[in-house]
Amino acid sequence: MSQPVRGRVWVLVILLVVSHFFLRVGMSFGQGAPDLLTVGLLLWARETDLGRAGAMGLGLGLLEDALSAVAFGANSVAMTIVGVGGAFTRDYFVGDSRFFIVSYFWIGKWVRDALHWASVGDSIRPPFVDYVLVQGAVGGAYAAAVGLVLVAITGLGGEAS
Amino acid sequence: MPPYGNEPDSTARRRDIWFAALVILLAISTTYLGETVQQGISNVVQGSVLRPFIALQETLNDARRRAGEVDVITQRLDSVTAILATQSALVEENRLLRDMLGLIERGGPRFVPATALRPGTAGSERMFVVDVGSRDGVPMGAAVVGPQGLIGVIHEVRSQSAVGMDWSHADFRASAMLVDGTSYGIVERRRGIFQEDDRLVLSGTAYTTRVRPGTVVVTSGLAGVLPRGIPIGKIDRLLDTEGSWRKSFWIEPMVEPGAATHVLVLTEGSAGDLSGVWPVDSLLTREEAIGRDPGS
Numbered sequence: 001m002s003q004p005v006r007g008r009v010w011v012l013v014i015l016l017v018v019s020h021f022f023l024r025v026g027m028s029f030g031q032g033a034p035d036l037l038t039v040g041l042l043l044w045a046r047e048t049d050l051g052r053a054g055a056m057g058l059g060l061g062l063l064e065d066a067l068s069a070v071a072f073g074a075n076s077v078a079m080t081i082v083g084v085g086g087a088f089t090r091d092y093f094v095g096d097s098r099f100f101i102v103s104y105f106w107i108g109k110w111v112r113d114a115l116h117w118a119s120v121g122d123s124i125r126p127p128f129v130d131y132v133l134v135q136g137a138v139g140g141a142y143a144a145a146v147g148l149v150l151v152a153i154t155g156l157g158g159e160a161s
Numbered sequence: 162m163p164p165y166g167n168e169p170d171s172t173a174r175r176r177d178i179w180f181a182a183l184v185i186l187l188a189i190s191t192t193y194l195g196e197t198v199q200q201g202i203s204n205v206v207q208g209s210v211l212r213p214f215i216a217l218q219e220t221l222n223d224a225r226r227r228a229g230e231v232d233v234i235t236q237r238l239d240s241v242t243a244i245l246a247t248q249s250a251l252v253e254e255n256r257l258l259r260d261m262l263g264l265i266e267r268g269g270p271r272f273v274p275a276t277a278l279r280p281g282t283a284g285s286e287r288m289f290v291v292d293v294g295s296r297d298g299v300p301m302g303a304a305v306v307g308p309q310g311l312i313g314v315i316h317e318v319r320s321q322s323a324v325g326m327d328w329s330h331a332d333f334r335a336s337a338m339l340v341d342g343t344s345y346g347i348v349e350r351r352r353g354i355f356q357e358d359d360r361l362v363l364s365g366t367a368y369t370t371r372v373r374p375g376t377v378v379v380t381s382g383l384a385g386v387l388p389r390g391i392p393i394g395k396i397d398r399l400l401d402t403e404g405s406w407r408k409s410f411w412i413e414p415m416v417e418p419g420a421a422t423h424v425l426v427l428t429e430g431s432a433g434d435l436s437g438v439w440p441v442d443s444l445l446t447r448e449e450a451i452g453r454d455p456g457s
Binding site for chain 1: 189203211
């Protein structure tokens with residue numbers, strides 16, 4: 001990844017992280033706001049290697065876990081694996097078609113929710129159908145829409161640099 | 162054998178994979194950290210990176226709470242205002258009814274108390290309905306009065322109700338005189354530019370009449386409709402002189418018809434003299450009464 005691209009990705013990820021916590025925590029929108037943390041991680045993963053993507057996922061996951069009253073670490077696990085998985089796609093999927101971009105963000109967000117569901121303890125685990133199939137699918141579509149707009153604007157993430 | 166092909170890249174790739182695996186293991190290990198350690202990490206992150214967002218949420222929550230409190234306080238203020246306004250109306254009604262009771266005592270059984278209602282529909286302007294009728298002895302043309310004086314006359318009598326017109330009606334006429342009996346005339350309504358400008362006029366008085374402003378005008382009983390002695394109003398100022406043989410005066414009415422809700426209806430015709438029912442003191446305004454008080 002070239003230096004200018006790396007700088008743009010950093011700026012974009014920082015903006016997304018700040019926006020995520022501003023909307024979800026500061027403005028109390030909660031789930032009403034898109035999961036910009038995952039969108040930022042998936043964008044970052046398309047521009048870097050496995051280890052760095054995983055580290056970024058771990059860092060962002062820890063930020064979310066800090067606000068989690070229970071199941072500390074579940075977000076860290078989910079985000080780390082999604083970051084590594086996103087970086088893996090660089091080797092197998094190269095392209096910037098809308099179909100690919102939508103699928104990438106939609107599946108990435110859905111997998112993140114599924115991993116989080118699997119990582120939390122049995123006592124607090126929400127119903128699979130509600131949390132993974134319904135909310136995960138809707139959240140994935142939300143993230144895909146946001147990701148599509150971001151890629152169109154910035155030109156990042158669509159093709160491995 | 163020296164390295165061949167993309168072996169350096171493969172080494173970096175292997176290193177990258179190992180690093181990713183290590184990070185994943187690290188992430189998994191966070192779920193097994195002790196509760197104290199987890200809590201410590203949460204506290205550090207909440208107190209540093211996430212502090213601005215948490216503070217923003219607290220600020221917004223406080224603002225929402227205060228906005229809700231303002232609504233509650235406004236509702237309480239409205240309730241208190243409504244209660245006070247209701248009490249004010251009750252006090253006024255109480256005073257009116259006390260005055261009315263005094264009038265009934267002075268007037269005797271010739272009066273029946275009634276409630277005046279204004280339909281408020283088109284064509285019923287300046288008219289009112291009282292809840293007494295022929296069954297209560299109310300005759301056609303009966304005087305409708307209040308504690309201060311004449312309000313109007315009954316225009317139509319039914320069994321249990323009657324329709325009256327107040328002095329602002331175009332057909333209202335009353336034979337009148339100055340309270341000291343020095344001059345006689347006819348009281349009628351004079352239209353203003355707006356309805357609120359309608360006023361009473363005493364016309365047809367003798368040209369030589371000398372009238373001081375504030376002199377009370379009462380019914381004279383001469384026309385055979387209204388009995389003698391019901392206050393109508395007070396002389397305000399000279400309106401007009403016609404040639405050199407008569408004068409007209411503006412009259413300040415004793416009663417504002419729109420404010421009359423409780424009235425008395427005279428059950429006798431034009432006979433009799435009601436001068437004693439409204440003593441001079443009862444016709445004074447508050448300011449006039451204070452002016453007459455020697456102690457003031």
